[in-house]
Amino acid sequence: AGADLKGLGSADPIIVAITEGLTDCLKCLLNAGADPNVIDDFGRLPIEVAASHNSREDVEILFPVTSRIPSVRDWSIDGIMAYVKSKEKDDPILKMNPANMKIEGNKAYKRKDYITAARLYTMAEGDYPENVTLISNRSVCWLNMGEGDKALRDAQICRALRRDWPKACFREGAAQILLKDYEKACDAFLDGLKLDPGNSEIENAYSSPSIEVLVWKDKIH
Known part of the structure; x- marks a missing residue:
């Protein structure tokens, strides 16, 4: 094997x-x-x-x-x-200036072309590997496509790279909800609240976790 x-x-x-x-x-x-x-x-x-x-x-x-x-x-x-x-x-993405890929990724996300957005964030990440928001944005793309494992993977990368970022905890919690691991989702949300006790986004997610609500309310950066 x-x-x-x-x-x-x-x-x-x-x-x-x-x-x-x-x-x-x-x-x-x-x-x-x-x-x-x-x-x-x-x-x-x-x-x-x-x-x-x-x-x-x-x-x-x-x-x-x-x-x-x-x-x-x-x-x-x-x-x-x-x-x-x-x-x-003939791939237009490969002809694009790397500096514009995040902007174009955000545009694709807003028109709900999540796979194109995820690809653009990935391409941009190759030139800007320290830009954690690219990985975070890609995580929510996977979330919208129902790809819980990929959403979780990217959220965990964000947490590893920026341990003091509440948004990464929120991303992980949302992915865990999609994967129906509610205990780990709550743990992630609690970690986020420890970093930012007044974060209403995380408080709402913790009090009434719903993947539909999380996806609808979530925002890219």
């Missing part, structure tokens, strides 16, 4: 290894049983992520263990590289 290698972050460790250029780590993960066919938050296989990052070596490593992608006619290393590049050629 494969090892349980799920981690905290924007993707599984195998995806992180590829995006960070850690080829030796990628090899170790595969040897330990990491799934080469796990998809990232936006439906891409690791081999597609590797091709997107121009890492031919990673593509070569992943090719023998990756399930064939039906839409790739030329199932070869060169074919995969060409396929990914052809898809990216």
